[in-house]
Amino acid sequence: MASEEEKYNRILNVLRKSEPHLTDANEIEEAVMSQIQKKRDRKTETHTVFDYLFGWVYISWIRKGLIAASFLIIGLFAFQQTLILKRVNMLERQAILSESQFSSGASADLQEKMLLYKLTGRKSIEKITISERQLNRLMKSYDDLETRYRDLLKLIEDDPVLKQYFNKKLSEKNKRKFNM
Amino acid sequence: MIDPGLIEECRNGDMRNFRELVRETSPLAFSAALRMLGDEEQAKDVVQETMITAWEKIRTIRSAESYRTWVYKIVINKCYDQLRRMKKKPEKRADEQTWALISNHISSDQPSELENRETALIINMLTEKLSPKQKAVFVLGELEEMTHEEISSITGMSRVNVKANLHHARKRIGEMIKKYI
Secondary structure, X not given: OOOHHHHHHHHHHHHHHOOOOXXXXXXXXXXXXXXXXXXXXXXXXXXXXXXXXXXXXXXXXXXXXXXXXXXXXXXXXXHHHHHHHHHHHHHHHHHHHHHHHHHOHHHHHHHHHHHHHHHOOOOOOOOOXXXXXXXXXXXXXXXXXXXXXXXXXXXXXXXXXXXXHHHHHHHHHHHHHHHO | OOOHHHHHHHHOOOHHHHHHHHHHXXXXXXXXXXXXXXXXXXXXXXXXXXXXXXXXXXXXXXXXXXXXXXXXXXXXXXXXXHHHHHOOOOOOOOOHHHHHHHHHHHHOOOOOOOOHHHHHHHHHHHHXXXXXXXXXXXXXXXXXXXXXXXXXXXXXXXXXXXXXXXXHHHHHHHHHHHHHO
């Protein structure tokens, strides 16, 4: 029985003797050369563009500096353009907002208020035209107001502290009116 | 032996004969890669990547003499990357057949030369418990028969580390041999 070390050495000898053979060396060679060619082509394309733009400069570091400067200017231009576009968009949105305030929700509210104002008779307007829908809305808001008023009164009646505070404020107000 | 004149030409920027250099360098790169990875296809990929890196950076080497070490350095680094990627895949366990194959070879007085597939299989089985660094030291020192100094400049390890890693590799492989053969 061979010792462990002997076995180790025998295995090593077998492995050393059996050096791996590259069977398809030509294939690898072709693959390497084609990849190198592709890389070269890619390099040449970029070089051609830069040569076309900066071919008139013969000093290498000036040419590199000019390329860097042109990239910087293009970058700055793009940044400025996006900034301007953003601001224009913001301004447009603002205009739409203010227009909509006038034309939609706010004006409807205003109309209702005007109608209520007219109906209370504080303004002397001869003739008021009112649609059925507007009348219904008016009745509904009147009911709402009445319910809220009742709820408020109940709340004040139920709470003695609040009632006291409310009476105090009411008397103060009356007093001020009287003084005036 | 790679023609130093050829290396010198490429190093000076004359890449017209780079194809010739690929032809001369590929076998040694393939040998190290196959012994490191234990897979023919992956070894061929490493050879390709190595030669492309060589094309890109050959001008940076100091002299034609250092070319061989430099190529090994690239191969070993590419193999490390590959081994790191392979680590995520489940390991193949040593089977009876492979151990029987190893036993046959070491018991015969005149062992025959192994095929690439067999070499890869045996190295895989023997080195499955080794870390990539230990594997590199074992392949370069024991199979490619390099000096500690050469291994040190290829792997970037100190000579003491090379010795220690080689010692651990031998010990672990010895344990495998004791266990299975």
